[in-house]
Amino acid sequence: MATLTIDLNEVLRLGVPRAIILWLAAIPSLREREHELAALEPHEAAEFAALLTPQTAAELFDGLNPYVTGYFLESLAAGQAAKVIGWIHPDEAGRALREIPTANRHSILELVDEAARQPIVDALSWPEESAGAWLQPALAVVRTGQTVADATGSLSNTSSSTRASYIYVTDPDDTLVGVASFRDLVLASPETLVESVMKTDVVTATPLEDREFAARTLNDHRLKVLPVVDGGRLVGVLTAEDMASVLEEEVTEDAERQGGSAPLDMPYLQAGPFTLWRKRIVWIAVLFAAEMYTGTVMRAFEDELSTVVALSFFIPLLIGTGGNVGTQVSSTLIRSMATGQVGIRNLPRILGKEVCAGLLIAVTMAALAGLRALTLGVGYEVGLTVAISIAAIVVWSSVLASILPLVIKKIRLDPAAVSSPLITTLVDGTGLVIYFTVAKLLISALQ
């Protein structure tokens, strides 16, 4: 086993292309490579790029976070960036270039070799979130009528060891008619026709479908490679490795949306304070505007509040608990929707389940809240008001948090936008209305 320790500074000191080969061998982890690459100063990036060869560039950027690749390319002069771009897989190059502002992107692309440019332009032509943006060439394709020997022969000529797990069989107009695993071919006798080895019932994706959907199809069918067909014609494949990064990125975006931010679209450590501010301030301001409603509610009940000051003691407790229950419900539900387990078709079942669970929680919380009111010594009327209000708020919050994500999905927005901050904000205002209404009905001094 190798016990080489070499980092990018050492590579720059050595100053020869071979040093990059050693570094790649010593650092097999993509995450570590990304960390080192992102830490380079612009002049170091230029020095490093000068040492890259077509082979080391292809290996280095294969599977790397497109943001990190884009960031690296952006720190180079356009001509140097164009040279490196020409050595990267076109689909990876396309994704990295999407991270670069349009003007720079075009000035780099113009300088890329004619031959290398077209596939990159093609990759860039698919919408950013589509399966098409992750297309890789289907390396091992044979025509109907060929034999197993022909197929294995053509395989030996392909250079990539990772993408050719399956052989795709097409008819003369490129329509995909079947698939055979590499292993099937090896175990079959060489003179057999590929048609007799192949499986015809092929799971496929289309280039315009959502990349997350395609990634889930691949996982769900336990495939290593998913062929992509456009009107029946085989246009490329999606690999399990790439789809794993797609899912990872989608999960990160969902987590960020759930926390009430816009997705960062870059590694956290690369994001400066101003970027963080920009990704967060829109939602915070929107929620602030929504939350302003609580002030209006409170002022509307100003007389009640000055008559029974003790009422205000319970405001944070009541609306806080309502928000907590709503967050529990929405977070569980949204994750079930993201994994495709639950959809709008399940609304009645979900609502029934959540109302029942909400009632159980309401009873428990009413008992606890009543006890708390007694210990604060606020009297029987306020105690009863608090107990009834918390029960009503918990049930209301459960209903709101179970319906909202489904409705948002129905109108084709991302259910993850129903964030914890959104739920708590909505429950704050409406919870206060419930509380003061119950108070007016129950407390004699207020009547």
Add this chain to the structure above:
Amino acid sequence: MATLTIDLNEVLRLGVPRAIILWLAAIPSLREREHELAALEPHEAAEFAALLTPQTAAELFDGLNPYVTGYFLESLAAGQAAKVIGWIHPDEAGRALREIPTANRHSILELVDEAARQPIVDALSWPEESAGAWLQPALAVVRTGQTVADATGSLSNTSSSTRASYIYVTDPDDTLVGVASFRDLVLASPETLVESVMKTDVVTATPLEDREFAARTLNDHRLKVLPVVDGGRLVGVLTAEDMASVLEEEVTEDAERQGGSAPLDMPYLQAGPFTLWRKRIVWIAVLFAAEMYTGTVMRAFEDELSTVVALSFFIPLLIGTGGNVGTQVSSTLIRSMATGQVGIRNLPRILGKEVCAGLLIAVTMAALAGLRALTLGVGYEVGLTVAISIAAIVVWSSVLASILPLVIKKIRLDPAAVSSPLITTLVDGTGLVIYFTVAKLLISALQ
């Protein structure tokens, strides 16, 4: 392409083992198989189990959600369950049995065939969250000194088409010394020694390490199979398909924890209201207890509240916004920690970044809050108090939310437990203290 439509009810009507083969071919999606299986009544489950053969059982349960498999087995008589268990891959059988209460599990295991039982008991012996619980046999193992021809010959004898993407080379005492891809072997000449084809720098996992950590290693190195070694000896492999389900499950658990629940550990639609109550009530009650502190704070400032009732108008707005900012910070940070991008080593950098971003947000919110106070007509003093308080609360909340997940991780708990509800609850009480302290300093009527 097949256009077969057949569901489990149809299989039961046909009542012959071959019907299951048709059903498996018609429904390649694991999610759909799970839905249909989970919907069977106990007597239907028994009928269906009677039609299973060793082959169809192995195919059906391969990669299925262990909870669904366990639920299915539990609805059978122990003898029938034991028969089916004997046909499932031992690692899958082990995970499904973990979902069954201990007493039932043992009565089923006792009835399993002697030969099939030992591997299952072995699988069950690894801790639930360890890589060991996902171990599969390394099917293609050759000894040093063998030739490429020996290796491909032994491959043809293995039955699984999915697990043998790589050949592992061991020395006579089972120590893993190298790995070669199936493809490397095919393209090498048959009389070559495996040592000259293999790569010796092998990325491995250990059976006792966390399954999530192993899954990330596999992704990070873009492997399809990750060998597991115990003291140097090859004890099995982890597959990319299995590790994809591990990550999916871990992400779901994190999302549930982030929402302030205990993980459900079962598909959402299978969870009844009482289960939901049980998974949620502990955190809700803990948070309620923590939130009770807000009542104490409010009562401590009762005089201030009755002197300037307008102060209470802003309570939900101030603590709500503080909670929202904290949730934004913690959710982004926790996700970055889950993907291994960020750790305690980055604390100074994170804190610096978050304090700066917090200050930017604080300034924006202070301006908005000041404006809001003017529109509510509460006077200059209260307006200034609100503006200063919200700025202080936003910064405090940012600091709390960036330190807490790292501290929790440091003491070896799951950072995802720093849920949105926990952050909002902590900010509620402390935010009130900040608010009333600022009010006492600034408002002349309170001095």
